[in-house]
Amino acid sequence: MKVTIDEDKCCGAGQCVLIAPEVFDQRDEDGIVVLLDAEPGADRHAAVHEAAAVCPAFAIEVSE
Amino acid sequence: MDVLIVGASAAGLSTAEALRRLGHDGRLTLLDAEPHLPYDRPPLSKQVLAGAWEPERARLRGQAQLDALEAEFVRGERAVSLDVAGRAVTTASGRVLRADAVVLATGLTPCRLPGQGGLAGVHVLRGLDHALTLRAHLTAGTRLVVVGEGVLGGEIAATARGLGLEVTLAGLGPAVLGDQLGPFVSGLLTRTHAGRGVRLRLGVAVEGLEGEGGRVTGVRLATGETLPADVVVVAVGSRPATGWLDGSGLALGDGVECDSRCRAAEGVYAVGDVASFHHEELGRRLRLENRTNATEQAQTVAANVLGADRPYTPIPYFWTDQYDVKIQAHGLPSPAAEVTVTEGDPEQHRFAALYREGGQVTAVLGWNMPKQARLLRQQVLVQPLTTA
Numbered sequence: 001m002k003v004t005i006d007e008d009k010c011c012g013a014g015q016c017v018l019i020a021p022e023v024f025d026q027r028d029e030d031g032i033v034v035l036l037d038a039e040p041g042a043d044r045h046a047a048v049h050e051a052a053a054v055c056p057a058f059a060i061e062v063s064e
Numbered sequence: 065m066d067v068l069i070v071g072a073s074a075a076g077l078s079t080a081e082a083l084r085r086l087g088h089d090g091r092l093t094l095l096d097a098e099p100h101l102p103y104d105r106p107p108l109s110k111q112v113l114a115g116a117w118e119p120e121r122a123r124l125r126g127q128a129q130l131d132a133l134e135a136e137f138v139r140g141e142r143a144v145s146l147d148v149a150g151r152a153v154t155t156a157s158g159r160v161l162r163a164d165a166v167v168l169a170t171g172l173t174p175c176r177l178p179g180q181g182g183l184a185g186v187h188v189l190r191g192l193d194h195a196l197t198l199r200a201h202l203t204a205g206t207r208l209v210v211v212g213e214g215v216l217g218g219e220i221a222a223t224a225r226g227l228g229l230e231v232t233l234a235g236l237g238p239a240v241l242g243d244q245l246g247p248f249v250s251g252l253l254t255r256t257h258a259g260r261g262v263r264l265r266l267g268v269a270v271e272g273l274e275g276e277g278g279r280v281t282g283v284r285l286a287t288g289e290t291l292p293a294d295v296v297v298v299a300v301g302s303r304p305a306t307g308w309l310d311g312s313g314l315a316l317g318d319g320v321e322c323d324s325r326c327r328a329a330e331g332v333y334a335v336g337d338v339a340s341f342h343h344e345e346l347g348r349r350l351r352l353e354n355r356t357n358a359t360e361q362a363q364t365v366a367a368n369v370l371g372a373d374r375p376y377t378p379i380p381y382f383w384t385d386q387y388d389v390k391i392q393a394h395g396l397p398s399p400a401a402e403v404t405v406t407e408g409d410p411e412q413h414r415f416a417a418l419y420r421e422g423g424q425v426t427a428v429l430g431w432n433m434p435k436q437a438r439l440l441r442q443q444v445l446v447q448p449l450t451t452a
Contacts (some may be wrong), residue, residue: 005314011106012435013356013381013383014392014434014438015360018441026434026438028436030390031430031435049085053358053362056104056356058104058124058125060122
């Protein structure tokens with residue numbers, strides 16, 4: 001799995017961090033997404049898919 | 065199994081995606097009254113209205129991603145009735161769509177003022193077409209009156225000021241977002257609007273619209289004052305779009321009344337703005353008009369359609385961007401709550417605050433502090449967001 005993020009689209013909602021805190025974080029100053037792990041292990045795939053699905057700005061892309 | 069989703073905006077589309085992701089391989093049909101590809105609504109009052117984004121950028125998904133869903137999209141067709149027992153939806157053209165499960169995601173209909181329909185220059189903002197029509201009239205120097213001091217009214221006023229319009233914001237509440245966020249935060253927000261040059265007429269009822277030659281000329285207040293206007297936006301709230309379900313036998317109160325599983329009847333579910341559900345942690349009924357709720361609730365609805373038995377117990381969450389202020393609120397802030405700033409400094413335009421009622425933390429709010437607000441969210445006394 002490969003995860004990419006689009007900082008321009010991100011609205012700082014933080015939904016991804018709530019669902020997959022090992023993979024995503026937020027910048028302190030403005031809450032924009034920070035990618036911690038671009039190639040997460042299999043045990044995190046379900047959470048990453050859900051994070052991408054609930055992102056209100058559609059700023060997370062996942063490819064297998 | 066075949067699934068029919070009525071409404072292909074954020075909640076409906078997210079439900080479709082979640083169904084596929086969870087392994088649904090039967091037929092999937094999305095019916096929508098609008099002709100557009102599914103688009104997102106929060107940018108309509110901000111980036112799209114400001115002209116910073118072309119409408120295509122507000123699309124929820126690209127064509128390739130929609131194709132990958134292997135769903136049938138029926139666009140530009142309004143649902144007019146539901147046969148609950150037969151799980152069949154009839155459209156305005158007389159077409160009948162049947163499925164094993166029906167998901168209702170028809171969203172909201174904006175409320176209007178009496179007499180609004182007959183006057184040119186009076187707008188509501190709910191859909192993409194509304195935003196594009198309004199945008200064409202927002203030229204510098206134009207006198208705009210925004211009626212409604214809620215999230216939408218505040219955002220429209222902010223966007224219009226950014227475009228150089230003369231803006232007056234009128235509303236029944238005492239402050240911008242006063243009903244949602246209470247006196248402390250709404251007071252700061254109201255001062256922000258005043259500081260940006262918005263003329264405020266708050267705590268006063270709007271009596272009606274004035275016009276001449278079929279075109280609006282002003283907004284008449286209960287105080288007797290008339291606010292001159294070239295353009296008026298009415299943002300006085302919305303109603304769940306359930307008119308088409310009258311007579312279906314479904315319980316319709318404030319929205320489609322569902323159980324804690326978001327189920328309105330056997331094989332019939334509701335999701336997003338239109339859904340009123342029983343929140344088991346709070347022990348009461350809740351209906352949320354939040355963008356984040358649309359996608360989050362969709363995950364639960366999709367799982368339950370496919371046989372799971374998941375209660376939906378979200379921590380409500382909404383955000384609003386007005387000028388350079390980004391407010392994010394987790395939980396259920398209420399005007400009655402006691403508000404304590406726990407991080408940052410309101411004077412520095414950056415802080416996080418806790419809302420407490422009866423000694424319990426009921427909400428967390430960030431003012432230009434999204435990450436800190438999210439970190440404080442675990443103090444809100446409802447269950448955290450869980451994964452599938």
